[in-house]
Amino acid sequence: MATTHEQIDELLAADLHGELTAAERDEFHAHLVECAECRQAFQEGKNMNRILNETMADKKADAAFEQRMVSRFRDRVPKRSGFISLITDLLRVRAVQLTAVAAILLALAQMGKMITGESATPKQHRESPVALDEYRSDQDKAGATQVSGILAKTDGRTKGLDLNVQSPAPPAPPPTEATTERTIVTGSYIPPAEKESALPVTTYSAETLKPKSKKSEVKDEKAPTSAAASTEEPSASSSAVGPTDNRKLIRNATAELEVVSFDESIQKITAFASEEKGYVATTSSEKQANGKLRGEIVVKILPDNLDRFLGKLRGIGELKNQALTTEDVTKAYFDTESRLKNARLMEQRLIEILKTKSKDVADLLEVEKELGRVREQIETMQGELKFMDSQVAFATVTITLSEKNMNLPAAFLLKEKAQLSLYATEVEKTYNEIKALASPKVQITNAQIDRDNTGRVSARLSLLLAPDESEAVIAKIKGMARVENFQVQTERVSQGGDGLGENAKTERDKVELNITLSRDEQETALQQTSLRIQTPEVNDKTKQLRSIAEQQGGRIRSSSFSRDPNGREYSTVSLRVPMKNYNALMQALNGLGKVENVSVRRDDRPNSQIDEGNAPADVSIQVYSQGNIVSEETGIWATLRRTIGQGAAALMWSVRMIGVAVAFLAPWALIIGAVGWMARRVSRARAAKKQAAEQEAERS
């Protein structure tokens, strides 16, 4: 048994440990009988086994070992409170872990949304009004001359249900728009959301329309007959004329007459009118300044009798002018008539639609509205026809009557009115001076002085001057102040008559003079100049400047002085000089320093009588110096101070940024940590497997 011999170690151990099967043991023992070597080994093995049993017996764990282990375990792993252990145990369950991670992620996402202010639902976009504009322009392109009121009321959402009703185009266009095609386009859209709300409206409009439609039907029945009647009448009477048979002519006449007696003339005209089967429609009259009556009388008369009537009129008085116009409205008349026919057809069709196809509420509403519009058209056209009929039936004669003027004026009065605007340096003084002029020949009818809350003073005076003194007084007043404006108005008034009285006397009336006085500060300067002067001694030069200004008769209006932190000094002076001294002043300024940035603006005032020499010129001068090279703000201490300040600010800023960064990164760090933790667990599990594999290898 070679194999048994070779495997002696294994079999020996297994036999000693009682792990051989019966067959193996038989075979093994049989071999032992045969093989002395193996018998020897068996003997040694038995001894070995015994020795091992003996030596190991006192080394193995003692009886109290388990108890010791348990109690030490209790010492080292203290029992945790129920809740915490529950939580920690729960957290070890895979499902709980996954749920927790998902919950954290969800919470983070929600937090992010809250922070960024995103709303969960996307905003609903409303169509912009542009859509409507487009829609309208489309309609305009299509040549729509009528946009129904419905469209005008619809809001921006004008897409969807479009009900285009093309009315049967009238065979002949209206006279005013001879070439434009008439297309009626109606568009409306009712958004789905508003459909329900539109429902009650529909019923309402249907109810209100019913009686209306009845009424209009009744009218429709009447209208043609009356129209026919009225058209028949003139045509019957004018049948004899021939060519005017079917023509619709409107005849109008105007006449202007000069008569001796207004009332008498009216009586005569009324008599003529009744003779010619006409009537006096209106009369009006007014009494004129010279006591004469003037008036207008409108007579309606049968067209055929018009010429005869006009002939009779000439007998009343002097005919100044007369005009006779005839307007042929035949075309317009028949156009309107055929359009009316079409509109009636349209109405009929719409009513049918309403009766048969009224299913959709929106459509129904649409048709109702269209019907209303068509009926309105019908009424308008009927009105037009009626008006034309009445115009054709009677000719209108407008007669203007005026009584002849028999008297010539007795005298003429020359009335003079003068308006004077003045600028004064001292309003009150000038005001008092003017008041002092008062005398029997200079009467002051009104004088008032106004001072408003800003301290502006103005005065108004009204004077009545005797004609012979007036010129002298006005000149005197003009000398008191600067004249802004002077206007004289002369009117000739005739007395006791009209027309040119060659023999009438002309007399001068008192002169009415109205004066307005305002401070010359308020006067806008004729010329405005601004300039800068650079000089090291600002203060001295400013003083010099003031004295120069005084020499030149200028007045300082405002002045200011300032010094900036860099040591730069500014002094601003604005003054006003008379124009005549302007050039001298500018010359003098050149002596003060370097004159820079000169800009001049002239205010030309045409149509006003001013003397340029005394007109004010504004000069605004800025005297300034260059600042220190090293200012207080750029010294070493200032720099140091600023640097430290900026450093501190930067530090605070960085602290803030770190806070932001932490807030920004913390969630991610959490997530990455969780992922890393999972990864580590996986890798550990793998390492354990690998170790097991190694052991396998080691064993073999």
Add this chain to the structure above:
Amino acid sequence: MDLAEHAIYRAAIQGDREAFEMVIRSTSRNLFAIAYGVLQNREEAEDVVQDTFVKAWKSRWRVRDSAKLPAWLATIARHRARDLARKRRPEPLPEDFEAHEVVESAGQTADLDGEVRSALAQLPELHRVALTLRYFEDLDYGTIEQTLGLTNGALRGILGRALGLMRKRLKPALASIG
């Protein structure tokens, strides 16, 4: 493995302390044997077993198959013991061994116990652990294979080799006894 045992393992993994204590009672001897097999030192082995249970309790949720709990515990114990042994080494074992040999050969009154120990120390770790498990706890081959995570039937070869080596090392002593 019977059902009751299985239920206990599962309860222990889910955090039942009483069940875990029962596991300690049932497995601590085997673990001690393993640790001793690696370390050849009782005090150290006891500490290793102690640590093994504490560590196992803390990371018990890593065990997915509750039936493998004993094998898992054994792995932990072996790793810890090995770590400890590595820390303790290098041990002047060869000289020690030589000295024993000298003593042995010089006089046959040599300490048999010391000889057995040195012979054991010279065995590969796995062999030693298998031997201690067998001789400490008298476990059958199947249980030992399961505990050490070995394939079926592998233990026979391992123990045979271990005993063979021991036998050859201790031949003089055995002969004297015989």
